[in-house]
Amino acid sequence: MMNKEQYLLYFIMGSNNTDKDPEEALREAVQGGITCFQFREKGEDAREASGKKELAQRLQVICREAGVPFIVNDDVDLALELGADGIHAGQEDTPLRDIKKRCSGSMTVGVSAKTKAEAEQAVQDGADYLGAGPMFATSTKEDAEAPVGPETVRMLRQSGITLPIVGIGGIGTENAASVMEAGADGVSVISAISRAPDIQQAAQSLRNVLR
Ligand SMILES: Nc1nc(C(F)(F)F)ncc1COP(=O)(O)OP(=O)(O)O
Numbered sequence: 001m002m003n004k005e006q007y008l009l010y011f012i013m014g015s016n017n018t019d020k021d022p023e024e025a026l027r028e029a030v031q032g033g034i035t036c037f038q039f040r041e042k043g044e045d046a047r048e049a050s051g052k053k054e055l056a057q058r059l060q061v062i063c064r065e066a067g068v069p070f071i072v073n074d075d076v077d078l079a080l081e082l083g084a085d086g087i088h089a090g091q092e093d094t095p096l097r098d099i100k101k102r103c104s105g106s107m108t109v110g111v112s113a114k115t116k117a118e119a120e121q122a123v124q125d126g127a128d129y130l131g132a133g134p135m136f137a138t139s140t141k142e143d144a145e146a147p148v149g150p151e152t153v154r155m156l157r158q159s160g161i162t163l164p165i166v167g168i169g170g171i172g173t174e175n176a177a178s179v180m181e182a183g184a185d186g187v188s189v190i191s192a193i194s195r196a197p198d199i200q201q202a203a204q205s206l207r208n209v210l211r
């Protein structure tokens with residue numbers, strides 16, 4: 001199970017989010033101080049089946065060596081097969097109740113939630129953290145909805161949600177602090193790190209604005 005501090009800089013990446021070798025990109029992000037990693041292999045040119053599993057295994061080793069939690073997006077079967085530290089499910093993915101039936105109590109389960117109703121349902125179903133977004137405009141998630149802004153994090157906190165919340169969507173060094181000030185425990189980032197010329201520096205710069 002994760003502690004709140006581990007949500008601080010929650011890096012998400014798949015092979016199509018970087019022009020680098022994904023293992024090298026993750027090593028550099030770990031060096032730069034990410035505190036959690038989500039393997040999100042989907043969309044254009046995403047690897048599938050054995051290619052996806054083999055890449056996941058190699059990235060999981062990097063996380064394990066660094067003591068960084070390894071979370072799998074969407075794919076419950078893969079998360080269970082790998083013995084991942086957690087799984088993340090959106091509102092359109094496998095319902096949390098079904099995931100919880102298959103996962104051991106030690107597995108962290110995160111849910112995307114941007115309304116009070118979605119958040120309260122997730123809490124009721126036993127979610128360990130919430131991903132709220134998109135905070136800002138994002139070009140990474142092809143089917144992203146309209147940005148909801150950090151005020152959504154504030155609304156969830158004012159609604160009495162005490163679960164760890166990470167903001168996601170279009171976050172970089174220029175707007176990460178606004179997400180934290182709204183009451184998030186961390187920020188989730190893809191391209192601000194994965195597409196940076198110097199990935200380690202990008203992760204470090206984000207850590208510096210988050211402290
Ligand atoms: N993958 C995510 N990770 C987070 C986390 F909190 F972990 F940062 N929050 C939200 C999402 C978005 O999840 P979802 O709505 O299912 O879309 P997709 O599967 O395309 O990512």
Ligand SMILES: [Mg+2]
Pocket residue numbers: 073074088089090093
């Ligand atoms: Mg999903």
